[in-house]
Amino acid sequence: MCEFDVDTKTETGKIVRYNIKRDLEQTILDDDTGHYMFCCPHYLTENTNRDVVVSDNHAVVVANYRGKHRFSYKGPSSESGIEPRGICTDVLSRILVCDLITHSIQIIDKDGQFLSCLEHPKIYRPYCLCYDLNTHLLWVGSLHSNKVVVYRYITRQLDLKDSTKTCYKDYYFEVPAFPRESEIGFTGSSEEDEWEADLDHWKREEERLKKKKPLNKKEKTQHEYNTFKKTKKKMNKGRLKYIDNMDD
CATH class of the missing domain: 1.20.5 (Single alpha-helices involved in coiled-coils or other helix-helix interfaces)
Known part of the structure; x- marks a missing residue:
């Protein structure tokens, strides 16, 4: 929730939590010093350790489940900065956030330390993302684009033991026929037979469309x-x- 003060012309934000009966349970507003924790929150999610993770103006603000401020991440360096939008977490409690400045997905750990970033030429101004807990796929949507890029950056269950390891392969594939009015890009490597079968199917379909001869004038x-x-x-x-x- 974002509020604008007409007199001071400043924006302040707060996070409110409601139960299933729509009763107000919690309000996260300021830190221990009395300063407002949020300026203009865009997106939020709850981490596996119950932390509340918020993409705010030029910062990722994290509070614990009691509403106490833990840290604010403002980019891998003080000079680079960050313009966060879509945000989510994975099974390792790592935080993944879209950055409009670097056109990438920045990955930080649960304590706010920068780990790495996911970049691809097909990604421009990433705006939303979602992590699939079952397949360990990361779905990324960009602003003003009909392409969806899919990363698999955790390739094996063994990788779950090492929170610093990030495994993904620079691989991009566009589906030409389904869905008809959009293109889906796949980035990553997979061990599931179904996933490989789908990719093989669309590769064959793409080759078939390329070999298909155009109609002559009479036809x-x-x-x-x-x-x-x-x-x-x-x-x-x-x-x-x-x-x-x-x-x-």
């Missing part, structure tokens, strides 16, 4: 004529149905 004319006949037939059916309804 194109015939195709357009057949399409016109079908459209006209549908229009006539609709007109006759309309006239029958008028007669009734």
